[in-house]
Amino acid sequence: MKIVIAALGDSITAGSPGYDPDPAQRALHGFGADPESQWEYWAAARDPRLEFRNCGVYGQRTDEIAARLDSCAEGADVLVVQGGINDIAQGRAVEEAASNLRAMVRRGLERGLAVALADLLPWNNGYPDAAVHIRRLNALVAGIAGAEGVPLLPFHDTLEDPAARGRMKPEWTSDGDHPSVEGYRLLGERAFRVPSQPATSECQSQ
Secondary structure, three states: OOEEEEEEEOHHHHOOOOOOOOHHHHHHHOOOOOOOOOHHHHHHHHOOOEEEEEEEOOOOOHHHHHOOHHHHHOOOOEEEEOOOHHHHHOOOOHHHHHHHHHHHHHHHHHOOOEEEEEOOOOOHHHOOOOHHHHHHHHHHHHHHHHHHOOOEEOHHHHHEEOOEEEEEOHHHEOOOOOEOHHHHHHHHHHHOOOOOOOHHHHHHHO
16 A cells, blocks of 8 residues: 655755755755655665655755645645754754644644654754754654654664764765765664554544
8 A cells, every 4th residue: 555755844855965856956056866865765665655755845944844734745644744954054943943843743643644753963064053952952852752642753863973972974974964875775764664643543533
């Protein structure tokens, strides 16, 4: 049975810099067209049931991502919510970003979708200044996942260098901002899992 997954987020969802789902964005930013530069590619390679809809847009904050939720999620079975690093980069309060992420999770659940929430990656080029904000937002993200009963996708811990906390391993990042193909492979194979349907939907169907 096919499972349609709407992956909603920023450049980490899009696959930057090796890929972008929008050819116009690839041309504008000089990104590549390598489909393997997406965590979704590797998740689908492991599970042929999965059909991903890549709704990642480079540079967007959580409020901008939220504005695209309905169009991205239309007809999907699963919603993956990812974002927040651009809020930090633009000096926005992490509490505001967390509020936007929580709202997206709730909107997905209200639509009857299975929902998963990804946390923020380490940011090599933003280290050390951004690291404290990433830790704070990730703690809030984990709290949202627990409170809303959705799985947390551990993007941060999957790519953090054990020998250099707060940063990705050099071979797992292409530019210090985004994963390399190897980094995206690890996210797709190790961090992603298909969430189960929300309990409310299961109860309604019984």
